[in-house]
Amino acid sequence: MLRCKKLTCVREDRVLFKDLSFVIKPGEIVQLEGPNGVGKTSLFRLIVGLSIPYDGLISWQGTSINDDREAFYQKLLYLGHKTGIKPELSALENLQFFQHLQPCHENIDLWDILAKVGLAGYEDIITAQLSAGQQRRVALARLWLNDCPLWVLDEPFTAIDKSGVNVLENLFLQHAARGGIVLLTTHQDLSLDEKQLSKITLKKPQDNFYV
Amino acid sequence: MFKVFIQVVSKELKGAFRRQSDILNPVWFFIIVVTLFPLGIGTDPILLARIAPGIIWVAALLAALLSFERLFKDDFIDGSLEQLMLMPHPLSWLVSAKVFAHWLLTGLPILFVSPLLAVFLAMEPTTYFALFLTLLIGTPILSLLGAIGVALTVGLRKGGILLSLIMLPLSIPILIFSTMAIDAAAYGQSYLGLLALLGAMLVTSITLAPFAIAASLRVSVS
Numbered sequence: 167m168l169r170c171k172k173l174t175c176v177r178e179d180r181v182l183f184k185d186l187s188f189v190i191k192p193g194e195i196v197q198l199e200g201p202n203g204v205g206k207t208s209l210f211r212l213i214v215g216l217s218i219p220y221d222g223l224i225s226w227q228g229t230s231i232n233d234d235r236e237a238f239y240q241k242l243l244y245l246g247h248k249t250g251i252k253p254e255l256s257a258l259e260n261l262q263f264f265q266h267l268q269p270c271h272e273n274i275d276l277w278d279i280l281a282k283v284g285l286a287g288y289e290d291i292i293t294a295q296l297s298a299g300q301q302r303r304v305a306l307a308r309l310w311l312n313d314c315p316l317w318v319l320d321e322p323f324t325a326i327d328k329s330g331v332n333v334l335e336n337l338f339l340q341h342a343a344r345g346g347i348v349l350l351t352t353h354q355d356l357s358l359d360e361k362q363l364s365k366i367t368l369k370k371p372q373d374n375f376y377v
Numbered sequence: 378m379f380k381v382f383i384q385v386v387s388k389e390l391k392g393a394f395r396r397q398s399d400i401l402n403p404v405w406f407f408i409i410v411v412t413l414f415p416l417g418i419g420t421d422p423i424l425l426a427r428i429a430p431g432i433i434w435v436a437a438l439l440a441a442l443l444s445f446e447r448l449f450k451d452d453f454i455d456g457s458l459e460q461l462m463l464m465p466h467p468l469s470w471l472v473s474a475k476v477f478a479h480w481l482l483t484g485l486p487i488l489f490v491s492p493l494l495a496v497f498l499a500m501e502p503t504t505y506f507a508l509f510l511t512l513l514i515g516t517p518i519l520s521l522l523g524a525i526g527v528a529l530t531v532g533l534r535k536g537g538i539l540l541s542l543i544m545l546p547l548s549i550p551i552l553i554f555s556t557m558a559i560d561a562a563a564y565g566q567s568y569l570g571l572l573a574l575l576g577a578m579l580v581t582s583i584t585l586a587p588f589a590i591a592a593s594l595r596v597s598v599s
Binding site: 211214215216217218236237239240242244246247248249250251252253254255259263264266267268269292 | 380381384385388391392395396454455456457459460462463464465466467598599
């Protein structure tokens with residue numbers, strides 16, 4: 167269970183959001199929406215602990231995420247705008263690195279996973295030579311690899327084609343059915359219905375107030 | 378724990394071997410800077426042997442500075458640094474692996490080419506041996522100190538100059554003790570005490586620098 171309590175985020179002396187509280191329970195898929203610049207990425211960076219909130223508390227299973235970072239990161243998979251894929255390594259080498267450093271499903275075959283994300287035949291090609299969509303697919307392949315319950319995905323569908331989006335939506339549903347949490351932002355319309363998908367909407371403050 | 382360390386090091390090495398200019402450029406720079414001195418001040422062997430330790434050390438320092446940028450910058454740009462910070466392992470341990478890999482790629486090649494440069498600068502074998510030992514102990518300290526500077530400046534758009542301003546004053550003690558040790562060797566005196574001091578600096582930086590690097594990264598990336 168992920169709980170955010172009275173979060174306030176300040177960037178460059180400007181309040182992005184104030185007193186934001188929500189709870190996400192296992193099995194939920196949550197889409198964070200709002201116009202550009204409203205603080206979606208900033209909120210995600212707070213949740214994963216890359217930045218520190220101006221005020222408020224984020225807790226995972228009742229413990230503040232800053233109290234036990236390593237235990238929290240055992241459960242977390244974060245994919246940001248930047249993919250985190252090394253351009254000079256091949257798709258396979260990139261995944262092998264993550265496989266060794268993060269908790270993963272046992273007995274998993276990386277070649278199978280790469281085939282699943284549509285990269286069969288591209289395993290040994292340097293990722294710098296792949297297209298933007300294919301590079302994004304290498305990063306998304308980690309979703310099949312990891313067994314972390316909490317997925318925080320910032321714009322996962324960037325540069326992904328329609329069939330790819332469908333595959334990912336099905337994967338999200340499976341993950342939620344297993345009791346996982348998916349928290350994502352996207353500007354695309356998802357084909358999931360209201361029962362399956364909840365939304366958090368961030369709105370631009372009427373007038374920008376300063377601290 | 379060690380598996381993680383080895384994984385990070387091998388990823389760094391693999392990446393670097395695919396882009397060999399990253400390894401070769403600092404070493405070339407080191408060789409060229411050192412060879413410029415005999416050309417500029419003449420080839421008098423006594424004079425050269427006198428100033429050789431200083432030249433080699435200053436050149437090593439500048440070469441190290443040149444190579445620091447890539448320690449975290451590329452990772453910061455492609456997002457691997459964020460991912461590294463979100464691994465379920467202590468960040469200080471992961472960055473130690475990165476710094477170790479950086480030393481293997483920049484410090485070690487300098488050690489390998491140093492005999493050649495000692496010949497260029499007419500150094501005696503005993504003096505050269507002292508130089509080798511100081512480089513062996515000193516270059517890892519440079520890598521560790523430099524990594525703190527890089528971690529502090531990685532989020533800045535033009536961190537290069539700031540990095541040299543942070544890094545160069547911090548490396549003065551290493552420079553002083555190393556050249557003193559080499560001078561002592563040149564005069565046939567014992568230099569073990571000075572080496573021990575350098576060793577103490579190395580141990581201190583190995584134990585403390587990773588925590589400073591991790592903390593600086595957390596500040597820079599947020």
